[in-house]
Structure formats: structure tokens, C-alpha cells
Amino acid sequence: MQIETDRLRLVAISEHDWPLFYQIHTDPEVIEFCFDAPTLSEIQQKFQARLTPWQPNSTHWLCLVVLNKQNDEPLGITGFRMVNGVAEVGYLFLAQHHGKQYATESLAALLRWASDNTKIVQFNATVTEGNIASERVLVKCGFKLINxxxxxxxxxxxxxSDLIYQFQ
Structure with missing residues (x-):
């Protein structure tokens, strides 16, 4: 599976993406509004769970690595998991790539792909209060604050507080 935009390539996460996954989950600037710093064991468990190949009927995360198309540099991860028939989207990007519109571009591409290739019709996202940059990404992609x-x-x-956004 591969999704492309003008600048990005999104590919399924693999074993060789461990350094990226670990860095994202341990950088205080990345996780500040997401969660407490996880233990190494917790990060390893999350990573192993993301390696399972995703199918349309899966309940685990479809986890995609976002790469710069020009040089294959890993920028972050994005994806979704199904919760009660709704796709819950998420994304985390390396701090040095914040503010470059990569999250918006990759999320918009993921939404298009999912709409075209699956029967998913509803997408939600949960953002921690104060994570203004993440809220901007969602609004630019057509999400609305619902709760x-x-x-x-x-x-x-x-x-x-958790801010619940919805895209349909």
C-alpha cells in the first residue's frame, strides 16, 4: 500500500521504522499535548501492534510512515483505527517538521484514499485541549468540532479536556 501527494509518500510501517517510531514517542515537544512519556516497553508494544498488516475489517491501527518524496526522509506517522464503525485518525510528526503542512497534506491524502478504497464514511479525531496546531490540521482537512x-x-x-472533531 502506498499513497502519494506532490511532496509526500505514505507507506505501511515496517520493522526498519523503529528509530522513527521511538523518536516520535520520546520527544517532549512531540508528545507534550498527547500523552505522558511512555516506557520503552510501552513504545515497543505499540510499535509491534502497528506492524500487523491492516485490512478493511481490522480493528488495529493502519499506521503509515510519511516520507519526503524527494529524499525518502521520514517525517512522521499517520493513520487510523476503527472504533464502533468510525475511523479514529491520528498523526505524529518529528518536531523539526512541524509547521511545514506535512500533517495536513498527509491527512488529506489519507482521507481521500480511505474514502475511495474503503467503505469508511465517518472519521473522528480527538485532540488534547491546547494542541492548537493539531486543531488547525483538522480544520484545514474539513473536520468540525463536535464535542x-x-x-x-x-x-x-x-x-x-479532549476536543472531539468529526469529518463526514
């Missing part, structure tokens, strides 16, 4: 879950989870001892 706010107050004090939904804690990151480093501070409580945050």
Missing part, C-alpha cells in the same frame, strides 16, 4: 470532554485525561499531572 468537548472536560478533564478527560491527565498529562504530567495536569488535567486536559
Amino acid at each position: 468537548i470532554m472536560p478533564r478527560a485525561h491527565s498529562i504530567q499531572g495536569e488535567w486536559y
